[in-house]
Amino acid sequence: MSGLVPNARSRRIEASATLAISARAAALKAEGHDVVSLGAGEPDAPTPEPIANAGIRAIETGDYRYTAAAGTPALRAAGAVWFGSEFGLAYEPSEVMVSAGAKAALHMALAAVIEPGDKVLLLAPHWVSYPTLIRVAGGEVVTLPAVPEQGFVHDRDAVARCVAEHGIRGMILNFPNNPSGAVATREQIQDIVDVANEHDLWLISDEIYATLLYDDARHISPAAVPGGRDRTVVVNGFTKSHTLTGWRTSFLAAPAAVVDVCARIQSQVLGNPCTISQAAMLEACKTPLPDEQERRMTAFNERRNFLVDSINAIDGLALQAPRGSFYALVDARPICEARGIDDVAACKQLLDDHLLASVPGSAFAIPGFIRLSYAADMTQLEKGVARLRAWAEADKR
Numbered sequence: 518m519s520g521l522v523p524n525a526r527s528r529r530i531e532a533s534a535t536l537a538i539s540a541r542a543a544a545l546k547a548e549g550h551d552v553v554s555l556g557a558g559e560p561d562a563p564t565p566e567p568i569a570n571a572g573i574r575a576i577e578t579g580d581y582r583y584t585a586a587a588g589t590p591a592l593r594a595a596g597a598v599w600f601g602s603e604f605g606l607a608y609e610p611s612e613v614m615v616s617a618g619a620k621a622a623l624h625m626a627l628a629a630v631i632e633p634g635d636k637v638l639l640l641a642p643h644w645v646s647y648p649t650l651i652r653v654a655g656g657e658v659v660t661l662p663a664v665p666e667q668g669f670v671h672d673r674d675a676v677a678r679c680v681a682e683h684g685i686r687g688m689i690l691n692f693p694n695n696p697s698g699a700v701a702t703r704e705q706i707q708d709i710v711d712v713a714n715e716h717d718l719w720l721i722s723d724e725i726y727a728t729l730l731y732d733d734a735r736h737i738s739p740a741a742v743p744g745g746r747d748r749t750v751v752v753n754g755f756t757k758s759h760t761l762t763g764w765r766t767s768f769l770a771a772p773a774a775v776v777d778v779c780a781r782i783q784s785q786v787l788g789n790p791c792t793i794s795q796a797a798m799l800e801a802c803k804t805p806l807p808d809e810q811e812r813r814m815t816a817f818n819e820r821r822n823f824l825v826d827s828i829n830a831i832d833g834l835a836l837q838a839p840r841g842s843f844y845a846l847v848d849a850r851p852i853c854e855a856r857g858i859d860d861v862a863a864c865k866q867l868l869d870d871h872l873l874a875s876v877p878g879s880a881f882a883i884p885g886f887i888r889l890s891y892a893a894d895m896t897q898l899e900k901g902v903a904r905l906r907a908w909a910e911a912d913k914r
């Protein structure tokens with residue numbers, strides 16, 4: 518051995534907690550165990566055929582060469598139209614960039630607006646990758662603890678206090694939320710935008726679940742309310758709605774000056790996002806598939822209702838109905854406290870003793886909770902809930 522080690526910055530980057538669970542679940546499956554996997558954040562339906570076919574056509578017609586780093590002009594223009602028709606956001610093509618998935622877009626956005634040492638606020642529960650993405654961009658993470666008793670949406674005063682106390686420079690928002698399924702109302706979004714204006718903050722809004730909504734929930738982007746547009750970087754796309762997961766495509770929308778810098782960074786670290794995937798994403802923009810979307814949402818809603826009813830019938834567990842996304846954040850605090858274990862140990866018991874893969878809430882800064890994904894069919898969900906019940910009732914036997 519040379520004695521050389523990776524640098525200190527990279528050693529601070531944590532391995533994903535969700536990957537550890539997936540690896541253990543995969544190992545158990547490989548040993549022949551019948552594992553129910555409710556850990557994955559990926560829709561179970563395949564990429565719709567017309568979209569996949571657009572990718573195939575791109576290969577067949579030789580449309581696979583480098584494109585401009587910010588994406589093809591056709592896709593940036595189609596993205597601007599899509600932001601307008603789907604979300605009422607008015608962007609010029611020059612204000613829309615294509616990136617290689619929401620994750621890459623978030624990286625470009627943070628790299629473009631965060632100065633070294635800037636404090637960036639996360640509202641718990643929050644997606645697992647945000648803290649690392651912030652640190653990679655040179656920022657420091659400040660986390661506002663979760664408020665399950667408020668439906669997981671923080672009030673204006675709590676956000677304003679935290680921003681003032683810590684000298685926050687930017688915030689990442691994520692509604693509909695992974696892992697809670699919370700969707701902020703227009704008033705709640707306006708409150709956050711008002712705080713951002715009072716303290717001159719950047720807002721990075723991860724809206725990757727924006728079209729996955731239930732009941733009367735409506736998605737409101739901070740860029741759509743007064744005072745929001747000029748300080749918001751919107752990240753959105755078809756990853757979760759159309760299973761463009763492995764295709765690695767996304768949009769980033771922001772004022773042109775921000776998009777220009779993001780595109781410059783992207784041109785150096787990534788080059789252009791995959792040309793074939795851009796062709797597929799162009800098809801997704803141009804040809805809405807309302808029947809397909811309706812089928813997916815009907816299935817998700819049926820599963821969501823099943824989980825809400827069946828989990829709330831289990832002693833010691835509680836589930837607030839998610840209003841968006843496809844995750845159920847189960848409150849297991851009573852059981853964890855009674856047994857003197859944390860949520861990581863609870864998920865380990867669920868996997869090792871009951872063959873149910875889930876994700877501990879601590880991965881999302883909400884200890885005592887367990888995240889289940891309902892991007893799985895009803896048979897799997899029914900089996901999963903039976904196993905969850907067996908775990909919850911284990912000490913009653």
Ligand SMILES: Cc1ncc(COP(=O)(O)O)c(C=O)c1O
Pocket residue numbers: 558617618619620621644691695723725754756762766767
């Ligand atoms: C909140 C959130 N943002 C971003 C992503 C990553 O999306 P992509 O696959 O487009 O990079 C995920 C995936 O799980 C997510 O849950």
